[in-house]
Amino acid sequence: MTILKTVPTPNGVAAAHRIVKSELVDLAIKVQVHMYPSAEKAQDAYLLWQEYPVLPLSALDVQDPVGSLERALAAQEEGLFAGGVYVADPAADDIDTAKARKWAQIKAERDALESGGFDMPGLGRFDSNAESRARIVGAAMAAKIAQDAAQPYSIRWTLADNTTVELGAEGVIAVGFALLAHTDGIHQRSREIYAQIQAAQTAEEVADISWTQEPAEIEAVA
Structure with missing residues (x-):
């Protein structure tokens, strides 16, 4: 899963963001978000930056823990990833999901430009x-x-x-x-x-x- 939003970092502009870790801290959820140049380069070799936002415990859906937290990040009104587009990762041959994901990425770039x-x-x-x-x-x-x-x-x-x-x-x-x-x-x-x-x-x-x-x-x- 990925959040698509153009965000400047000290190491360059990141456009794709993924939660890689979460932990319970004082009845809230602290997440570790890795930030990459693009969805296609969302790998450790392309890691630009990381952030540690905090979400309310109510954001967690135990049926979809990572997805629910990433959707919550994109929905935060004042958060760094507010307004981002949440997309699922497509399977290698899933063209419909790949198209939806690419269009979400293009719209994020369009809005930034x-x-x-x-x-x-x-x-x-x-x-x-x-x-x-x-x-x-x-x-x-x-x-x-x-x-x-x-x-x-x-x-x-x-x-x-x-x-x-x-x-x-x-x-x-x-x-x-x-x-x-x-x-x-x-x-x-x-x-x-x-x-x-x-x-x-x-x-x-x-x-x-x-x-x-x-x-x-x-x-x-x-």
């Missing part, structure tokens, strides 16, 4: 997490309203590196369009990969699919 920021030439890098996206959309709408009413508009925006830039109405609207292009490009790419996953004929083909493949490679495989 969408929230990872985007660059505006001559201005700098803008944050694009959910809160930042909402702020950009709101500011762009306000700028358009002011522009249509021939009213002055300006805003000082804090960039991803904590520097600031002064933007007029046209500048804010341009940032809004850049955000749209950023998110649309990522979702178009994820749809291409989804089609590739569905077209795969074997679990081995599914395992070879990655976000970084070029579109031409995807068409050739599909």
